[in-house]
Amino acid sequence: MNSQPMSPFENTWRKFKALFGAWLAHMTVYRAEILIWMLSGTIPLIMLAVWIGQAQAAGGTVGGFSASDFAAYFLAAWLSGQMIVAWVAWEIDFAIRQGTFSSKLLRPINPFWEYFMQHITERFVRGPFILAVVALGTLLIPGTRLVASAGHLLVYILAIILAFAIRFLIAYCIGLLCFWLENATALDELYFVLSIMLSGSFAPLDFYPAWLRPILEFLPFPYIVYYPAQILIGRLPWSEIARVLLVQCVWLAIIFVLFSWLWKAGRRHYGAVGA
Amino acid sequence: MTRYWRLISIFMGASLSAQLEYRVNFVINLVETILRVLGSLLGLIILLGENKSLGGWSFHEAAVVLGVFTLFDGLIGLALAPNLNRIAEGVRTGTMDFTLLKPIDSQFLVSFRNINLLRLPDVLLGLGIIVWAVLQSPILPNLGNLSLGILLLLCAYSIVYGIWFMLSTTAFWFVRVENITELFMGFYRAGQFPVSVFPGWVRTLFTFVIPIAFITTIPAQALTGKLEQNSLWIALGFAALLLFLSRWFWRFALRSYTSASS
Amino acid sequence: MIEVRNLEKHYTVAEKEAGLAGSLKSFFKRQIRVVKAVDGVSFQIATGEMVGFLGANGAGKTTTLKMLSGLLHPSAGEARVAGFVPFERQSNFLKTITLIMGQKQQLIWDLPALDSFLVNQAIYEIPDAEYKATMQEFTDLLDLQDVLKKQVRKLSLGERMKCELAAALLHKPKVLFLDEPTIGLDVNMQVRIREFIAAYNQKFAATVILTSHYMADVTALCKRIIVVDKGRIIFDGDLAALLETTSPSKIMKLQLERLVPRADLERYASILQLEGLNVEFSVPRAEVSVKAAKLLAELPVADITIEDPPIEEIIGQLFTQARAEVNV
Structure with a gap:
């Protein structure tokens, strides 16, 4: 039947290429929508303006932050927020409700990879818009230093990939809850509200009430926006950076275990009752 | 007129009974709203941390702005989005045909057909914050301030309606606009703060280009007795202009409506 | 090829009375009822056979197909398809079967169908030469050359269904589960799809189970039919024999x-x-x-x-008989 058998590696590479190509084309069609969706993450930019206003009113600095410090922090926070966007909970919910999830299950590939690839390719379409906004912000507010050094940039890329993986898997877990709940996407919105509040989009965590800081350290939220942003603008010593990366890996492992369990249980449940 | 009121009540009964199906949603949304308000209050506390002032507003005065913001956020979700976001769907699938054939005003029908009671708690919470924050201020508002405040809230609603309606109506030309209202929401989120906290040109932008200030700050000014005379006239002007524009825009859009063929 | 023994599938469903009062009531307390969608079904289908699955809406046709394709886990009984237990969903099993459900699309909406085919080629690990040959064949049989490069959302219902079929059969499955493959299509297109399915069956000796509202689909394609009612089989056998026994x-x-x-x-x-x-x-x-x-x-x-009397009438008679027997 098969004329020339292919190695498993070659097969995987072909699948990657095919999915990447198709979804990149798809996301390019949707570039206008993507641009509009970017606006749902304006909070850091609004806060940027508010804090600069506060700094000006206070005569230059608030809590040791000058206008350009705020600019660097919030632009980095906005950039990080944009890089970790994940809507996979909605996708899964929609697919289950429309019945298209069935046909995804019938293909000899885990639907995870299709969703993952959608998000990766979308980042390529979103990228230029993000860079434009960040560049504009840096130019408009004089003295803003967004990237501390090439080394910081490299570590930031690693940190933001880990942050995306955490956010994506959380969204995926919430999406899988659609097997049991009527509309689990509301939970994803809940997550979003919490993350705006607690991830450092409102203010650098240094400004948060003292009693709240230690609690935040035990939640994943600061590790997907605040800490990556701090890494990029060079406000963390290298020892602290190492700790952040380690905690990110721990979170990723925890959520991955949860994800595997939900996937197995969800498949069994879907098999038992359908959609 | 009574006919329109009866229609509204029938529509609402029907959509309410559809929504009670989703009780989990109801609870989750309630939690979400409370968290969101707590988050915003936390934001205010953090911002006020050192200066004890936010663009000349005290904590409680700024909380009135937050209350108005939450109120309109709720009203948008309660009454505007569930109707106006369907215009795009109607144009794409061709069900707009049926709407246009009904013997009542088509703008009324697309504007007041559904209600999303899931968002009612937001509205109540917004009102609650306004009342609470106003009661905390040293001087209680007199009857004049109160009625001015209500008048300005009505103006604000007209402004929100006009903007949202026109954005949704662009569906007649661009079919895929289901998320175009994010264009407005992205800016509207700035309305949870008094407009005076923003530096120079951003303030001008939010006052005269995208009139966020007239939606949250100005009504809050009236309720806290900080209103300037001029603002009232400008607010009335904006409200009238946007209502008129929405009417004109709808008729203009209908003229270029090409019914979906398949 | 397909072996099914005492297959059962039970669901629990929430019920709600009409109107606002009913909604309020079920908001606080849900009424729950067990439905036996499939209630002890057994049959065997040989390689290359085409079998028509008939029955009213909710008779259990789709549920059975979903169990056979591994989407649903049977509540009781067992099924084997091409030697596999469907619910284990082994990769080789998934490469052997296909399930087509109406217009539920696996095509990517905003891209030309060709892009979706390329994705499927990679996912099903189809070598290039084989892919080209299959595509050529399908293009001829289904008349696809003008369609492949258009965005899926711009295709007509019939064109989309043809692409859907081609995408679902690209990996040359040995077992086809077709749930209403011609629903909503005009008569010409129905004939077209029917001919294609017949040709595919001939060429690859594929086993086919087909459900359809259009009796013409079944009479044109299937020698054998299985009639289900309320989750049970009330007839399994030759279509011609059915005509003779039920309508002398x-x-x-x-x-x-x-x-x-x-x-x-x-x-x-x-x-x-x-x-x-x-x-x-x-x-x-x-x-x-x-x-x-x-x-x-x-x-x-x-x-x-x-x-012969119209087949709908005969099937109708069959249902009345079956129900009468149950009631006695």
Whole structure:
């Protein structure tokens, strides 16, 4: 039947290429929508303006932050927020409700990879818009230093990939809850509200009430926006950076275990009752 | 007129009974709203941390702005989005045909057909914050301030309606606009703060280009007795202009409506 | 190829009374009921066979297909398809089967269908040469050349269904589960799809289970039919045999040259309908040729046709019988 058998590696590479190509084309069609969706993450930019206003009113600095410090922090926070966007909970919910999830299950590939690839390719379409906004912000507010050094940039890329993986898997877990709940996407919105509040989009965590800081350290939220942003603008010593990366890996492992369990249980449940 | 009121009540009964199906949603949304308000209050506390002032507003005065913001956020979700976001769907699938054939005003029908009671708690919470924050201020508002405040809230609603309606109506030309209202929401989120906290040109932008200030700050000014005379006239002007524009825009859009063929 | 023994599937469903009061009531307390969607079904299907699955909405057809394709786990009983237990969903099993459900698309909406085909090629690990040959074949059979490069959302329903079929069969599955493959299509397109399925079955000796609302799909494609009602099989066998057992008579339609009194006509056979010059007789199968000869000889016949009663009617009869037996 098969004329020339292919190695498993070659097969995987072909699948990657095919999915990447198709979804990149798809996301390019949707570039206008993507641009509009970017606006749902304006909070850091609004806060940027508010804090600069506060700094000006206070005569230059608030809590040791000058206008350009705020600019660097919030632009980095906005950039990080944009890089970790994940809507996979909605996708899964929609697919289950429309019945298209069935046909995804019938293909000899885990639907995870299709969703993952959608998000990766979308980042390529979103990228230029993000860079434009960040560049504009840096130019408009004089003295803003967004990237501390090439080394910081490299570590930031690693940190933001880990942050995306955490956010994506959380969204995926919430999406899988659609097997049991009527509309689990509301939970994803809940997550979003919490993350705006607690991830450092409102203010650098240094400004948060003292009693709240230690609690935040035990939640994943600061590790997907605040800490990556701090890494990029060079406000963390290298020892602290190492700790952040380690905690990110721990979170990723925890959520991955949860994800595997939900996937197995969800498949069994879907098999038992359908959609 | 009574006919329109009866229609509204029938529509609402029907959509309410559809929504009670989703009780989990109801609870989750309630939690979400409370968290969101707590988050915003936390934001205010953090911002006020050192200066004890936010663009000349005290904590409680700024909380009135937050209350108005939450109120309109709720009203948008309660009454505007569930109707106006369907215009795009109607144009794409061709069900707009049926709407246009009904013997009542088509703008009324697309504007007041559904209600999303899931968002009612937001509205109540917004009102609650306004009342609470106003009661905390040293001087209680007199009857004049109160009625001015209500008048300005009505103006604000007209402004929100006009903007949202026109954005949704662009569906007649661009079919895929289901998320175009994010264009407005992205800016509207700035309305949870008094407009005076923003530096120079951003303030001008939010006052005269995208009139966020007239939606949250100005009504809050009236309720806290900080209103300037001029603002009232400008607010009335904006409200009238946007209502008129929405009417004109709808008729203009209908003229270029090409019914979906398949 | 397919073996099914005592397959069962039970669901619990929430019920709600109509109106606002009912909604309020179920908001606080849900009524729950167990439905036996499939209730002890057994059959075997040989390689290359095409079987029609008939039954009313909710009779359990789709649920059975979903169990056979591994989407649903049976509540009881067992199923084997091509030697696999479907619910284990092994990669090799998934490469052996396909399930087509109406217009539920696996095509990417905003891209040309060709892009979706390339994705499927990679996912099903189809070598290039084989892919090209299959595509060529499908393009010819389904007349796809003008369609492949258009955005899926711009295709007509029929064109989309053709692409859907091609995408679902690209990996040349040995077992096809087709749930309403022609729903919503016009008659020409229905015929087209039918011919394609028949050709595919011929060429690859594929086993096919087909459900359809259009009896014509079934009569054109399937020798054997399985009729289900309320989750149980009420008939499994040859379509032709079904016609004979359930309907022992044929319909003989005559057009006369001049009017003949009813009493004279009644002597030949029982009359189903008489309207001026047109008569319809119901004639027992065994006597059809004798009766026809006699009628032609003795009456002024302008035209004569002999037909089976419409199949919908026969199936309908089958349901009434089955229900009557249950009630007794």
